Amino acid sequence: MFGQPTSPRFRAVLAGTLSAGVVFGMAACGDSKGSDSGSTDAAKSSIDCAPYTKFGDLKGKTVSVYTGIVTPEDTPQINSYKPFEQCTGVTVKYEGDKSFETQILVRAKAGNPPDIGIVPQPGLLKQLVATGKAVAAPPETEANVDKFWSKDWKTYGTVDGKFYAAPLGANVKSLVWYSPSEFKDSGYTVPTTLDELKTLSDKMVADKKKPWCAGINSGDATGWPVTDWMEDFMLRLYGPDVYDKWVNHQIPFNGPEATAALDAVGAYLKNPAYVNGGLGDVKSIASTTFQDGGLPILDGTCEMHRQASFYAANWPQGTKVAEDGDVFAFYLPGKDTSAKPVLGGGEFILAFADRPEVKAFQTYLSSDTWANIKAKLSSGWVSANKGLDPNNLTNPIDQLSAKILLDPASQFRFDGSDQMPAAVGSDSFWKQSTAWITGQDTKTTVDNIEKSWPK
Amino acid sequence: MFNTASTTPEKLLQMLAALLLFAAVLGVILFFAGRLGGRRGDKWVGYLYLLPVVLMLLVGLVYPGLRTIYESFFDAAGKAFVGVDNYKTIFTSEDQLVVLRNTVFWVVLTPFLATGIGLVYAILVDKSRFESFAKALIFLPMSISFVAASVIWKFMYEYRPDQANVQQIGLINQIIVWLGGKPVQLLIESPLNTFLLIIVMIWIQAGFAMTVLSAAIKAIPDDIVEAARLDGVNAWSMFRKITVPSVRPTIVVVLTTIGIGTLKVFDIVRTMTGGNFKTSVVANEFYSQTFRADNQGLGAALAVLLFILVIPVVAYNIRQVRQSEAR
Numbered sequence: 001m002f003g004q005p006t007s008p009r010f011r012a013v014l015a016g017t018l019s020a021g022v023v024f025g026m027a028a029c030g031d032s033k034g035s036d037s038g039s040t041d042a043a044k045s046s047i048d049c050a051p052y053t054k055f056g057d058l059k060g061k062t063v064s065v066y067t068g069i070v071t072p073e074d075t076p077q078i079n080s081y082k083p084f085e086q087c088t089g090v091t092v093k094y095e096g097d098k099s100f101e102t103q104i105l106v107r108a109k110a111g112n113p114p115d116i117g118i119v120p121q122p123g124l125l126k127q128l129v130a131t132g133k134a135v136a137a138p139p140e141t142e143a144n145v146d147k148f149w150s151k152d153w154k155t156y157g158t159v160d161g162k163f164y165a166a167p168l169g170a171n172v173k174s175l176v177w178y179s180p181s182e183f184k185d186s187g188y189t190v191p192t193t194l195d196e197l198k199t200l201s202d203k204m205v206a207d208k209k210k211p212w213c214a215g216i217n218s219g220d221a222t223g224w225p226v227t228d229w230m231e232d233f234m235l236r237l238y239g240p241d242v243y244d245k246w247v248n249h250q251i252p253f254n255g256p257e258a259t260a261a262l263d264a265v266g267a268y269l270k271n272p273a274y275v276n277g278g279l280g281d282v283k284s285i286a287s288t289t290f291q292d293g294g295l296p297i298l299d300g301t302c303e304m305h306r307q308a309s310f311y312a313a314n315w316p317q318g319t320k321v322a323e324d325g326d327v328f329a330f331y332l333p334g335k336d337t338s339a340k341p342v343l344g345g346g347e348f349i350l351a352f353a354d355r356p357e358v359k360a361f362q363t364y365l366s367s368d369t370w371a372n373i374k375a376k377l378s379s380g381w382v383s384a385n386k387g388l389d390p391n392n393l394t395n396p397i398d399q400l401s402a403k404i405l406l407d408p409a410s411q412f413r414f415d416g417s418d419q420m421p422a423a424v425g426s427d428s429f430w431k432q433s434t435a436w437i438t439g440q441d442t443k444t445t446v447d448n449i450e451k452s453w454p455k
Numbered sequence: 456m457f458n459t460a461s462t463t464p465e466k467l468l469q470m471l472a473a474l475l476l477f478a479a480v481l482g483v484i485l486f487f488a489g490r491l492g493g494r495r496g497d498k499w500v501g502y503l504y505l506l507p508v509v510l511m512l513l514v515g516l517v518y519p520g521l522r523t524i525y526e527s528f529f530d531a532a533g534k535a536f537v538g539v540d541n542y543k544t545i546f547t548s549e550d551q552l553v554v555l556r557n558t559v560f561w562v563v564l565t566p567f568l569a570t571g572i573g574l575v576y577a578i579l580v581d582k583s584r585f586e587s588f589a590k591a592l593i594f595l596p597m598s599i600s601f602v603a604a605s606v607i608w609k610f611m612y613e614y615r616p617d618q619a620n621v622q623q624i625g626l627i628n629q630i631i632v633w634l635g636g637k638p639v640q641l642l643i644e645s646p647l648n649t650f651l652l653i654i655v656m657i658w659i660q661a662g663f664a665m666t667v668l669s670a671a672i673k674a675i676p677d678d679i680v681e682a683a684r685l686d687g688v689n690a691w692s693m694f695r696k697i698t699v700p701s702v703r704p705t706i707v708v709v710l711t712t713i714g715i716g717t718l719k720v721f722d723i724v725r726t727m728t729g730g731n732f733k734t735s736v737v738a739n740e741f742y743s744q745t746f747r748a749d750n751q752g753l754g755a756a757l758a759v760l761l762f763i764l765v766i767p768v769v770a771y772n773i774r775q776v777r778q779s780e781a782r
Contacts, residue, residue: 102746102747105746105749106746127749130532218729219725219729220725220729220730220731220743220747221729222729222731223731276616278616278618278621279616280614280615280616280617280618280640281616283640283643284614284616284640286640286643286731286732287614287640287642287643301618421749422747422748422749422750423531423748423749423750426747426748426749427743427744427747427748427750428748431550431731434731434732438643438732454531454750
């Protein structure tokens with residue numbers, strides 16, 4: 001490459017230059033996004049530090065938070081930490097990463113976990129605790145959870161009888177999106193039982209309309225919306241107890257209950273008369289992204305779309321999401337009006353360190369103080385925290401979700417696939433559901449999922 | 456160490472420390488090298504210079520490699536020894552057999568088609584008036600990342616339903632509609648979808664093949680070409696008897712290089728279908744088993760399989776490169 005002879009000194013310099021590049025690159029990898037202290041809060045002076053005095057003075061201390069909550073939802077999240085930071089003097093380092101769910105495992109196993117991880121699935125929580133790097137929640141946090149959350153929520157944050165993670169946010173999945181004006185014009189009424197839902201769908205077909213639209217494409221997570229459908233029907237047809245058994249594999253995945261539940265979903269999603277409004281035939285469900293799945297409602301080519309409360313963020317700018325607006329959602333009814341099963345999801349705060357400032361931050365996040373601050377800052381966010389005042393929520397769909405979550409008659413159940421082992425919950429259940437939509441029969445589908453369950 | 460720095464001055468300081476550390480290590484090596492004088496010493500100086508590289512290879516390549524092989528004999532959690540069960544799964548489970556089938560499609564089709572197209576194109580544009588422009592056209596995809604190329608082609612294959620007021624936005628389906636057909640969900644129909652993904656890889660790699668082969672064609676000595684012309688060969692014979700034999704070593708290198716790249720293909724599958732609809736290949740399956748299904752044993756076994764498949768191609772490739780350099 002270079003003419004001979006080359007002096008050793010020149011070679012050394014060359015080698016040095018090359019390696020400098022490598023080292024520089026490595027240094028750049030260690031980059032992390034600090035909480036953006038640049039954007040100042042207008043409400044800075046009006047913060048009442050009284051609720052924070054119990055945390056003491058944490059000046060100069062740092063807590064790192066690692067999460068899958070990225071832009072734009074990260075802004076309210078970061079801002080909701082500000083009062084805590086200002087009153088205690090602690091610095092919260094926020095790091096959002098889209099591939100959080102795989103990276104957190106890698107980091108925990110490699111011995112490089114953050115102080116706090118915001119974990120969106122109980123199944124992942126179990127995996128993380130199994131690495132031996134997680135630490136149990138401090139008593140103050142546990143007291144908060146006992147006070148502000150129902151028992152089932154605490155169970156999701158508990159692994160092997162030990163309480164680790166307090167819940168943070170929540171979402172409601174048992175919702176059906178529709179156009180209130182279209183319902184009014186066509187004389188449709190919001191159904192209150194599953195039978196009424198069926199009758200309504202048939203009525204729409206008789207009116208020469210496609211009642212349902214759906215989309216399950218989501219990159220390598222394609223198929224997950226079908227798992228939500230199936231869980232919702234499992235919960236409705238057989239009740240919470242059988243649902244829990246099914247999720248924990250005390251009854252087989254290919255048993256009569258699960259088969260019937262998937263068939264019940266098939267009566268909607270695989271019924272060519274019912275789908276896929278504005279998007280194509282049954283198979284187009286597989287190629288439509290979940291973000292696009294409900295949009296035909298706005299065009300008037302589809303009537304109903306079953307998707308979680310967080311779908312509110314997917315409507316184009318300018319869409320009015322309200323009971324008297326362009327779109328709104330109704331509660332996916334139970335088998336009859338007496339039962340109110342609710343399928344939902346949420347995040348949990350798992351700590352990997354037990355320094356005082358980390359414990360204080362955990363306790364802060366599990367308090368009603370934080371929940372109400374967060375509620376005022378964000379839209380498209382709710383919590384099952386009983387201390388949350390629904391009036392603080394800014395948009396109607398969040399208020400609806402909070403109403404459903406905080407209703408004492410509701411039987412809340414966490415998303416089942418999020419609790420199943422990863423080999424099922426984030427692999428075969430998705431893949432087989434996708435194959436099911438594109439033509440595979442129900443029996444093969446449930447059999448294949450059962451086969452993939454880790455022994 | 457690398458996670459502690461958050462501000463720019465801290466990072467610069469860290470970089471400086473790393474540079475100093477590097478200089479110190481280099482200094483030690485040079486110091487010892489300097490003390491080894493004489494003819495016999497030269498050999499030892501050579502070994503000494505190799506030492507850092509060997510160490511880095513041991514830490515960064517050999518150890519992880521051996522560790523992966525070791526882990527491939529363990530269960531999903533990496534705790535219980537399961538023998539060759541993971542390998543059995545690869546060759547018996549229905550899902551994994553589809554993965555293997557797709558990998559075979561990829562490896563057989565991509566290198567030959569990409570090289571073939573590149574070769575023909577190189578010959579066609581050789582010495583033509585628009586040579587550089589024509590070459591730039593086919594070489595451009597090479598400069599696009601796999602993920603970007605996949606996104607582009609995803610739009611090409613995009614499907615919109617056959618309904619009033621709905622327009623196709625994908626070129627292929629629009630052409631089908633213009634020709635009077637009905638739009639097809641191209642990325643869902645198996646095994647068609649795998650071939651459609653292979654086209655993306657060929658689109659990227661043909662430019663590489665063309666560039667390398669074009670250089671080789673230009674290096675064919677003029678006297679051989681002229682002698683053949685004087686003997687009155689036609690274009691076909693010229694191609695078959697002069698051009699191809701003359702650039703044969705280059706063709707092999709191009710074929711094997713693309714072959715290695717194809718075996719490792721991951722980005723295209725992950726971006727376009729996520730491995731759904733029976734399009735997964737070994738590299739993609741290895742990722743989803745390890746990181747999504749949390750089945751480390753099977754993931755490791757797939758990685759080992761990929762490694763075993765690549766070795767002969769790499770070995771052949773290196774031999775050919777050496778041979779063509781020896782000329």
